Amino acid sequence: MTAPTGTTDNDSPATSGSETAADIAAPPDSPRSRVWRRLFGNPLALLSMIWVFLLVVAWIWPEVLATRDPLKGDPALQDLNLTPSREYWLGTDGLGRDYYSRVIFGAGFAFQSIAIALSIAIGIGVPVGLFSGWKGGRVDRVIMWCNDVLFSLPIVLLAFAVIMILEPSLVNAMIGVGIAMSTRFARLTRAVTLAEKEELYVDAARITGLSSSTILRRYIVPNLLPPLVVQFALISGAIILIGATLSFLGVGANLDDPDWGVMLSRSRTEFRRVGIWQIIPPGGALVFTILAFNLLGDAIRDSIGRDRSSNALTVSKRSSVKPSDRAHREGAALSVRTMDVEFPTQDGKPVQILSGVSLAVQPGETLGIVGESGSGKSMTALSALGLTPAPGQMTRGSVQLDGRDVTSLSEKEWQKIRGKDIGVIFQEPIAVLNPAIKVGRQIMEPLLLHTDMNKKQARERAIELLAEVKVPDPARRMDQYPHEFSGGMAQRVGIAMALACEPKLLIADEPTTALDVTVQGQILDLLMEIQEQRGTSIVIITHDLGVIAEVADRVIVMYAGQGVEGGLADDIFDRPKHPYTKALLESMPSGQHTDRLTVIPGMVPAPSDWPNGCRFAPRCQHATDLCRNEVPELEVIEAGVTIRCHHWQELQSPATEEVGTA
Numbered sequence: 001m002t003a004p005t006g007t008t009d010n011d012s013p014a015t016s017g018s019e020t021a022a023d024i025a026a027p028p029d030s031p032r033s034r035v036w037r038r039l040f041g042n043p044l045a046l047l048s049m050i051w052v053f054l055l056v057v058a059w060i061w062p063e064v065l066a067t068r069d070p071l072k073g074d075p076a077l078q079d080l081n082l083t084p085s086r087e088y089w090l091g092t093d094g095l096g097r098d099y100y101s102r103v104i105f106g107a108g109f110a111f112q113s114i115a116i117a118l119s120i121a122i123g124i125g126v127p128v129g130l131f132s133g134w135k136g137g138r139v140d141r142v143i144m145w146c147n148d149v150l151f152s153l154p155i156v157l158l159a160f161a162v163i164m165i166l167e168p169s170l171v172n173a174m175i176g177v178g179i180a181m182s183t184r185f186a187r188l189t190r191a192v193t194l195a196e197k198e199e200l201y202v203d204a205a206r207i208t209g210l211s212s213s214t215i216l217r218r219y220i221v222p223n224l225l226p227p228l229v230v231q232f233a234l235i236s237g238a239i240i241l242i243g244a245t246l247s248f249l250g251v252g253a254n255l256d257d258p259d260w261g262v263m264l265s266r267s268r269t270e271f272r273r274v275g276i277w278q279i280i281p282p283g284g285a286l287v288f289t290i291l292a293f294n295l296l297g298d299a300i301r302d303s304i305g306r307d308r309s310s311n312a313l314t315v316s317k318r319s320s321v322k323p324s325d326r327a328h329r330e331g332a333a334l335s336v337r338t339m340d341v342e343f344p345t346q347d348g349k350p351v352q353i354l355s356g357v358s359l360a361v362q363p364g365e366t367l368g369i370v371g372e373s374g375s376g377k378s379m380t381a382l383s384a385l386g387l388t389p390a391p392g393q394m395t396r397g398s399v400q401l402d403g404r405d406v407t408s409l410s411e412k413e414w415q416k417i418r419g420k421d422i423g424v425i426f427q428e429p430i431a432v433l434n435p436a437i438k439v440g441r442q443i444m445e446p447l448l449l450h451t452d453m454n455k456k457q458a459r460e461r462a463i464e465l466l467a468e469v470k471v472p473d474p475a476r477r478m479d480q481y482p483h484e485f486s487g488g489m490a491q492r493v494g495i496a497m498a499l500a501c502e503p504k505l506l507i508a509d510e511p512t513t514a515l516d517v518t519v520q521g522q523i524l525d526l527l528m529e530i531q532e533q534r535g536t537s538i539v540i541i542t543h544d545l546g547v548i549a550e551v552a553d554r555v556i557v558m559y560a561g562q563g564v565e566g567g568l569a570d571d572i573f574d575r576p577k578h579p580y581t582k583a584l585l586e587s588m589p590s591g592q593h594t595d596r597l598t599v600i601p602g603m604v605p606a607p608s609d610w611p612n613g614c615r616f617a618p619r620c621q622h623a624t625d626l627c628r629n630e631v632p633e634l635e636v637i638e639a640g641v642t643i644r645c646h647h648w649q650e651l652q653s654p655a656t657e658e659v660g661t662a
Helices: 021-025 031-040 045-058 097-137 137-152 155-165 171-195 198-208 212-248 259-274 276-307 375-386 410-416 439-450 456-470 488-501 518-534 545-551 569-574 580-584 625-629
Strands: 334-343 351-360 365-369 391-400 422-425 505-509 537-542 552-559 560-568 635-638 642-643
Touching: 031 045, 031 276, 031 334, 045 097, 045 276, 097 137, 097 171, 097 212, 097 259, 097 276, 137 171, 155 171, 155 212, 198 212, 198 537, 198 580, 212 259, 259 276, 334 375, 334 410, 351 365, 351 375, 351 560, 365 375, 365 422, 365 545, 375 537, 391 569, 410 505, 422 488, 439 456, 439 488, 456 488, 505 518, 518 537, 518 545, 552 569, 552 580, 560 569, 560 580
Parallel strands: 365 537, 365 552, 422 505, 505 537
Antiparallel strands: 334 351, 334 391, 552 560, 560 642, 635 642
8 A cells, every 4th residue: 555645633632423413412211202302392392382282271171261151142132243342252153152162172173173074084094005005016006096097186076975875973074074084194104004014023023924914014114103193183184275265155064053154154144234354263263273283283293204314414614614734734635623523412411522622634645534423524524525414513623625615604605515525425325316216317417506517418428337337338328317326336427426526635444335245345445546547536435444445545443423543544554552542453253263252342332421531441451540541642643643642651661561451
């Protein structure tokens, strides 16, 4: 391996890794408690829940809230069409009946509509969707064809059809609405079932001999509950509106019932004579109730959705960044100095995830960042690219790209750099590629965005890129979808996308982890060939020391968010100085026969569990009281060679077996 003149170094604490940083920063918390906390933390959701709770009370115990009999009018015909007063809070209708009490009792009719329609919709739709999605094939196509035909019919039309067969009433109308709504639940249930039945844990259940009904009950239905809850809330508002509409038209509730639709219908004939107030109480109750259910459904969806999409990257908002006190490496393709990143916790106190991280990679150089999962490798790269995941914040440091300070760029300014000057290769190529878009179009996108090429030129260049990354028959494969590519070929497509605009810097985050050994070697050889041809700088992030040994010129070894050792790759492998680096090398499989593979005891601590002194001390056989009580400073031995250890000089002596006692 060659040793270009660039350097890699780190200062002081840092942490996090491929795991979600917010999860590492916060104390252990159950998904259920997080959902409830997010839900109650949403002001609109909280107001909606209060409104729905009051409606439930009005449904179950209307006498608690109502002040009068909603059906009893004024025999003397004196208190007719009154406006609000102390005696009648919302006034009276044309028969002298208390409007407030009628609105309260009207909640019962609204919830009766929900109960009838949703019972039928869920009772029909969920079993149909489960059966259709689980069976698949021709059975699924026939069932979904029938479902789509029913779905295309207007809901009110189906309600009228049921009323014509039976008789006009709110119950019969809601039977028709429930049948129509069952198509929505069938489609949702089928979609979830189709996705879940392809999961490995379902295959494992099949192998163990579990019946289809047991698998559906234990494995599919629990995953169906969250989207069903959201669907339940959203459709409830629509059912109330449809029920009120049918009552307004005279085919729902009886004309004397305190139903909101009936009240609006009577007000329609009276408001020109007595004023518009007659419309406001039932209309307001209807509007606020539908709005409350819709807002509650949206809030539930958002609260559940954050956990279900926890692997998605949400970029944090920009904040003020304290400048670094260290000079950047001249001529570096990428230079990071004393970068700090913080994440908030439940108690409001920020936890420092990255602290004082520094690195530099020169043009044409390969920098390897290695360490166990949770060491801070991926978070370092993301933060350097302005992609600190929300709610994290970069609070200190400086980042230069090809001599340009990019520390405080806006997201819009970063978008002009990413894809053009910086390319990224991800760990799982199939997951990165959009399954609904042909690979050729996906390769063309950065070319159309960042260059002056037209579609024809971009297509020709995309074919050339596929040929460069050794995809056979590139012109034909341009028009194929990602599922038609193997893992290795999909990774080549990902490399072609990253190289489309000939970036000066290429960041490869675990680019070979998901591939078999033979394909790993091919991908690494391809990266090195591309680097030689284009002079591209590469930062490769991995936990595989074998990969680092094969491709890296310089190496940073990270542990618990700190750079514990940095230097030339040859020196790191032949003459490691830090106990953690030595332990990593000793844990690598070798051709020598041994009874047992060496392992490092324990695991990388989370930020909340960091020890007071050296973070590797609890796992280090050479730890002393000094290690346990004092944080070792990052020592620069020479240009580009760094070490963070109290006893590294003593440990270099062959006669030294152990320093101190446990």
